[in-house]
Amino acid sequence: MADVTGLCNSALSKIGAARITALSEGSKNANLCAELYERCRDDLLRAHSWNFATARAKLAKKSDEPVFGYAAAFALPADWVRSIGAYNNEAGLGFLDFKIEGGMLLSDAEDVYLRYVRRVEDVNLMPPDFREALAGLLARELAVPVAQSNTLEEKLEGRFRTRLRRARTTDGLEDRADPLPLGAWAAVR
Structure with missing residues (x-):
């Protein structure tokens, strides 16, 4: 069963940082995850019609x-x-x-x-590829404040984009496209 702490730990592991036990534990990493998680989640939710x-x-x-x-x-x-x-x-x-x-x-x-x-707050309702893209986005955002590495941030940007494309593709394959509204010519028939 997935949870927010696990997702944050996945992001922290991508940048080689220490794991956390809870967002409320008071460590630097936990505080940054608590600050960034909801913003990254909502940003990713806005990026596509999931x-x-x-x-x-x-x-x-x-x-x-x-x-x-x-x-x-x-x-x-x-x-x-x-x-x-x-x-x-x-x-x-x-x-x-x-x-x-x-x-x-x-x-x-x-x-x-x-x-x-x-807004989906329960991590278990998110598909695995969305969670992985979210962890990648969170890792990218944590790269500079935690790992203090702009180079790592750039590498993580590329990995995030790849994960995002994969998640969008999978999501797009799971439903049929909405029909386009009739154009003026077809409507007058």
Whole structure:
């Protein structure tokens, strides 16, 4: 069973640093892992529409309307990291014109159904290749403050990019592509 400490230890081992027993142990390595882990996780989640992190929600309309530009504002889910698409129906057909501003989704629609990337906090819900890419990103971020090596950071950047490509490819193979909306010519038929 994977956990955050294990993932951090994987990152620390990539830079030849001492392992930790917990993020709260008070050591330099534990403090840096505690500081960097959530930022790296969320950064990696934003980088792709990961299948394991994709969620759907009907958004709640807020009582305060935007001053101009859009008719309505909707509250984003608490675990929202990035939007994938917004729709005005449960079927998820046809994209809405929307904008994310100030922690809200703005749109002219009455109802908004959102596909989004959610924050996944349980490491066990992350696929192994995503965890490995996350450990690589964390190792890269730890290279200078822990190992004090810019050269190591550059090497780890290349390894991280390779792991990220592999994780994205595997993720992309696990579902079929969304159909493209009909173009103007096909719609008039």
